[in-house]
Amino acid sequence: MTGLHVACGHSFDGGFTLDAQFEAPPGVTALFGPSGSGKTTVLEIIAGVRRPQRGKIQLGEKCFFDDHTHVELPSQQRGVGLVPQDDLLFPHLSVRQNLQFGVRYSKQARPEFEHVVAVLRLEGLLDRRPSTLSGGERQRVALGRAVLRGPDVLLMDEPINAQDEALKHRLIQDLCAMVAELSIVAIFVSHDQNDVRRFADRVVLLDRGRVVGAGPAAATLDATVKSHAAGIDTPTNLVRICEIHAEQGAWIGALGENRAVLPAGQYPPGGAIYVSFQPADVLLSREDVGGLSVRNHWRGRIIDIVTSAGHVFIHLDVGQPIWAEITPQAQQSLAFRPGDSVICLVKTSALRPLQTT
Amino acid sequence: MVLSPDEWQAVGLSLKVAAVAVAVSLPPAVLLGWILGRREFRGKVIVETLVTLPLVLPPVVVGYLLLMALGRRGIIGQALEDWLGVRIAFTWWAAALASAVVGFPLLVRSVRLGFAAVDPRLEAIARTLGASRWRTFFGVSIPLAWPAIVSGVVLAFARGWGEFGATIVIAGNIAGQTRTVPLAIYGSLETPGGFASAWPLVILSIVVAWAALLGSEWLARRGGRLSVAVR
DSSP: OOOEEEEEEEEOTTSOEEEEEEEEOSEEEEEEOOTTSSHHHHHHHHHTSSOOSEEEEEETTEEEEETTTTEEOOGGGSOEEEEOTTOOOOTTSOHHHHHHTTGGGOOSOOOOHHHHHHHTTOGGGTTSOGGGSOHHHHHHHHHHHHHHTOOSEEEEESTTTTSOHHHHHHHHHHHHHHHHHHTOEEEEEEOOHHHHHHHOSEEEEEETTEEEEEEEHHHHHHHHHHHTGGGOSSOOEEEEEEEEEEETTEEEEEETTEEEEEOSSOOOTTOOEEEEEOGGGEEEESSOOSSOSOOEEEEEEEEEEEEETTEEEEEEESSSEEEEEEOHHHHHHHOOOTTOEEEEEEOGGGOEEOOOO | OOOOHHHHHHHHHHHHHHHHHHHHHHHHHHHHHHHHHHOOOTTHHHHHHHHHHHHHSOHHHHHHHHHHHHSTTSHHHHHHHHHHOOOOTTSHHHHHHHHHHHHHHHHHHHHHHHHHTSOHHHHHHHHHTTOOHHHHIIIIIHHHHHHHHHHHHHHHHHHHHTOOHHHHHHTOOOTTTTOOHHHHHHHHHHSTTOTGGGHHHHHHHHHHHHHHHHHHHHHHHHHHHHHSOOO
16 A cells, blocks of 8 residues: 655746645545646656656655656556546557557556456457547547556546446446555546546645645535635535435435435435535525425535635535535625524426436 | 560569668668657758658769779778678669669658657557557557558669669669669660560559559558547
């Protein structure tokens, strides 16, 4: 169980300066930030595809790069698996040959070929050429190629953005299980808050080449709403609804002590799903009101209030932390304060189930 | 097609000369094509133009220079003869050498374009997957540039097949030894009443040249599709 230490600095011709330092322990770390914040550059530096002007990259005892001691381990000796944003499959090789490309060079423990092929749903594609695959399929092959070489560090640049929602979740679940089993460091780049909240153990927030926050994924993202860092001026809501069951023709689940009414759809009875919704779709009321068409009435307590660029965001605990957005005028007249009890009203149709497995 | 035994001999010799010329120049051409297609360095233009020079130089000049170097009193020719007892000028080796020199620019240009079209990020990915520089070159760069390399080989072969000016200077026109197809055609023209008898070799030459161009064009198109990573 060794973590990755990253410290890298580079001044680019265009005036952009990267100056990032963070730790990535075994498990899944997300690199989150707006485009142009240097996320991809950091991955390339770790992989050895790009040389930084200064810094130190070290995995446990193994030093990848150190400008002081003039250590620069060539790419092929770093034991990384890089999944680039535009998959970069070898066009002259079949899917099978692409997947096996790194296997012959690798002396490390690595996952079983058949297992990875099954996890990534690549069974029927092995003899095809990359040019005949869809974007999502190519992405999965690139993932498989990186995983199959048995990397110590798995680096993924928006690895799942072309996957459909149902498959995305399964893929990530299986991938995380593999990461845990091999106890390796996995870093993925994303600009989707929901993906980070769902899939990452930790998040590193990058903004204009600097680390502006790091820590447990959801808590770090929430804390950053205050600072507007990493392009986060609007939080998103992602909650896990469990104990799903049908009740009088509607799907009902539990959100802490509260009852959540889900939009029509297919759900696993007794199971759980993630649901996302916008902070602006949450209405707040001091007391429960009857006679409303809104189905979701969640009792909660205010954790914090953040004012940001003409918006007021209220951070609440309804069994899980969520955000509500209200106007400054509403805040003026209602004067919400941390610790207040409120009722959150959310229309069923505002809930977006992210996973239906 | 009706060819006399002498003409068959010329065809065989032309094939041999062109094949040897290409085989000898391929390794340096691949190396140079890779350097020119991938590297930036001071004086690159000088190297580029020097490599291309035989393409535009009168072949007779190439032959003259080769004869200066490899002839009996040439610097290299004399050394070879004194030390190893080997004579190159006026043998089929000299014809092959002349073909190699004039075909070299075509080969390098094609190889260079092939390497330039290979996405360097594919090579970088191969490295992250554990492949050494060397293995990346042979496992990724060469296969992706392959159609362009073969296209260059075909063109250089066709050029070697038809090489005349430099060949006649350094190799002469010795039947059975250095009389390749173009020299045989030239010989027919010099023979009284031989004008008409040249047509089988003329047609054969047209067919070879045209087939080479078609093949090279087809390979170039195929290479264009292959070497660019999809998306």
